Amino acid sequence: MQCPKCHAPMHTYNRNGVQIEQCSGCRGIFLDYGELEALTRLESQWSQPAPPPPAAPQAYPAAPAAPAWGAPHGGGHGGHGGHGHYGHQRHKSFGHMLFSS
């Protein structure tokens, strides 16, 4: 991504399991939603001999949201379909469908 201030490229760093973007130009830092809270939480734990915090929080601990009209084994119906379906169709649908208008 580009720095909103000086438009130089931003690089992602991992600080104690929190992903932050820092601008390669002006060195400004961009925090995603929730990351400031995550850093504050880490700071408050600093004095405690706590185990290291978990790695970067999962954006989607469960299957991502999907529309109700979606496929029963795929994105739809809560997305609890398992992955076997994709192994079966993956190459075919990838080359066949994902490259055409």
Add this chain to the structure above:
Amino acid sequence: MTADADTRPGTTLISALTARARATAHPHAPTGPCACADAPLADRPDATVVRHAGTVAKAHAPDADPTALALRVRVAARLPDVLLAPLAPAPVPLRDRLVTFWPYGAPVDPDDPDAAPWESAATLLARLHRAPVPPGLPPMRGPAKAARAVDRLRSALRATPHAPARAAAGPVLAAWAALPGWAGAAAPMPGPAALCHGDLHLGQLVRHPAPDGPWKLIDVDDLGAGVPAWDLARPAAWYACGLLPPDEWTRFLTAYRRAGGPAVPPDGDPWPALDVPARALTVQTAALAVTKALAAARPLDEVEQAVADACARMPALPPRRAPGIPD
């Protein structure tokens, strides 16, 4: 120049276009012999594309609007971090077509799903959607293309009696009928207009310079002002239809949000914004698949059937609306 190849009777468009590509690749010896290979990249009714060395020439659709195409090419020239920049600033006529020239870029490998650049695609879209919409730019053509696919299906139905494919067409047309008018370009698109690509799929990304430069979006023919969720709707539809694994959809959506893309809210459920465009692109994909099956008098294959089945589930579930956007 290349007037002979352009106008000689019987010369195909593809050979005239190749001559133009060669002349552009070698401006100091446009007609001399050269050892570079020519390669046709596409030859469809709506576009003929050839490559000569590092130069690609594209003959646009015969009905392309010259003013709109010129504006679209200019957008590509102005956003070189997002869109592949053209070699020449304006389209030039060749017979009854308009031709544009581009540097060659390396495409996504259709045989390697693991290498698909989901994050790059999402980040490029977010940047495109955040760029200002130039004055006078026409609407993004996604909805018009969906309507055209449905029209083709209706024509094919009138022409063929193949029963299994006819049976598949009913739910596709019913799903289409349940969508709001803007999804088929019958009404203006709602909400604040963003700069949109209009036809995003994995064939619309190349690395330039080839083979390992940064990814760029190509093909500005459908670019315009409109609902930015339309550009996310093909991956969304593939995910909904079970063709794209949840992990890859999540990578795409997360990267788009991280890059500040405006099409969906920064967190929470993205589907109120994606629902109508993803339905429309599912219907478009199914309509084109059923049309092909009708023409070949064959049943749908497994992948096509998954898309048609999604259409069949739609009419019972009314489309969702993005908050604050009227029907």
